[in-house]
Amino acid sequence: xxxxxxxxxxxxxxxxxxxxxxxxxxxxxxxxxxxxxxxxxxxxxxxxxxxxxxxxxxxxxxxxxxxxxxxxxxxxxxxxxxxxxxxxxxxxxxxxxxxxxxxxxxxxxxxxxxxxxxxxxxxxxxxxxxxxxxxxxxxxxxxxxxxxxxxxxxxxxxxxxxxxxxxxxxxxxxxxxxxxxxxxxxxxxxxxxxxxxxxxxxxxxxxxxxxxxxxxxxxxxxxxxxxxxxxxxxxxxxxxxxxxxxxxxxxxxxxxxxxxxxxxxxxxxxxxxxxxxxxxxxxxxxxxxxxxxxxxxxxxxx
Numbered sequence: 543x544x545x546x547x548x549x550x551x552x553x554x555x556x557x558x559x560x561x562x563x564x565x566x567x568x569x570x571x572x573x574x575x576x577x578x579x580x581x582x583x584x585x586x587x588x589x590x591x592x593x594x595x596x597x598x599x600x601x602x603x604x605x606x607x608x609x610x611x612x613x614x615x616x617x618x619x620x621x622x623x624x625x626x627x628x629x630x631x632x633x634x635x636x637x638x639x640x641x642x643x644x645x646x647x648x649x650x651x652x653x654x655x656x657x658x659x660x661x662x663x664x665x666x667x668x669x670x671x672x673x674x675x676x677x678x679x680x681x682x683x684x685x686x687x688x689x690x691x692x693x694x695x696x697x698x699x700x701x702x703x704x705x706x707x708x709x710x711x712x713x714x715x716x717x718x719x720x721x722x723x724x725x726x727x728x729x730x731x732x733x734x735x736x737x738x739x740x741x742x743x744x745x746x747x748x749x750x751x752x753x754x755x756x757x758x759x760x761x762x763x764x765x766x767x768x769x770x771x772x773x774x775x776x777x778x779x780x781x782x783x784x785x786x787x788x789x790x791x792x793x794x795x796x797x798x799x800x801x802x803x804x805x806x807x808x809x810x811x812x813x814x815x816x817x818x819x820x821x822x823x824x825x826x827x828x829x830x831x832x833x834x835x836x837x838x839x840x841x842x843x844x
Contacts, residue, residue: 572739572754572778573669573695573715575599575624577802577822577835579735579758580774584687584723586643586678587632587843593814595841599624603824603833609794611828620831621654624668629844632678639680643689645673651699651709662706668699669710671717685725693717703746713751714742731762731770752782752795760806768810774820775803780829794829801826802835815842 578597587593601622608614626649633642649668655661671693678689695717699710719737726732735758743750755778762772783795806820817840824832 571711571830572751572756572798573671573711573713573741574717574719574737574739574754574756576737576756576778576800577758577776578837578839579721580733580760580772580776580806580820581808581818581839582687582723582731583721583733583735583758583760584678584689585680586641586676586687586689587630589632589636589641590634592629592631592844593841594844595628595630596839597624597626597628598838599626600836601833603831605827605832607827607830607832609792609796609829611826615657617656617658618831619654619656620833621652623652625650630676637677641678643673643676643678645676645691645693647671647673649699649709653707653709655707657706660706664700664705664707664709666700666709669695670698671695687723688721690720691718693719701746711741712744712746716740729764731760731764731772733760733762734758747786749786749791750784752780752784752797754778754780754798762806762808770806770808772806772808772820773803774806775801775822777801796829798830799826799828800824800830800832812842816840 603620604618605613606615606618626647628645628647630643630645635642648670651668652665654663673691673693676689676691680687695715697710697712697714701708701710701712717737717739719735721735723731723733737756739754741751757777760772760774762770764770778798778800780797780799783797784791802822802824804821804823806818808816808818810816820837822835824834
């Protein structure tokens, strides 16, 4: 059972968050990189173990969707390349059936943005995300895994109010989330991550982004012990208004939404090591960029 657990863990390229300026709500941005958690979402390293995760992302968008879904910014183009390491450590002490883990995520970003107001490029670190306490659980039969994390994004990324392209958001964010992985049978995986993002105001612009709910999910079928094929995607829905200087932005509060869907391939090269390649196409987008994402995620114990 332990070897099965480690094999599954190694495939869990679940990073909880990478901060990059693609998604919001100011300018359509959020701290959480929705779409990242589609691999064994509910699993953490076993007690006393440390796991390294790496997330590579290429995102391209040539449309900023307005409140009715049509293009709202002529000449808009956004490209983001992210390389993000993450380390997760599970402490040796347990609380009955529960484990305690900690994690830190430090994104490295390149952003290119073209708008009618000009073009900008920026390559620098993004906002760090800290997960000081992750409470994990696995049932005795190891068919259900789950954890809860009250994570935080801090404004460590490069930001200037006068720059077109930034790699930081200049806000703090509270990102509580719950991740679950269920195996209804040994070759079938159903995983979800449900998250809320609540942001502080951006004091440079007096803009306060509304609260956003997000869901990442996967339905995966294991062809054998090494190879899994899956269908994965993400949903984003903002449910409170953006404000600037205390006044609602636009006629709809600039409430963002996104739906994305795509295939996923997972390959294990060792008992706790593996790689995931996945593609996500965005549609039904409102008040944010609409584009396509290509992810490459890998993990191994350290």
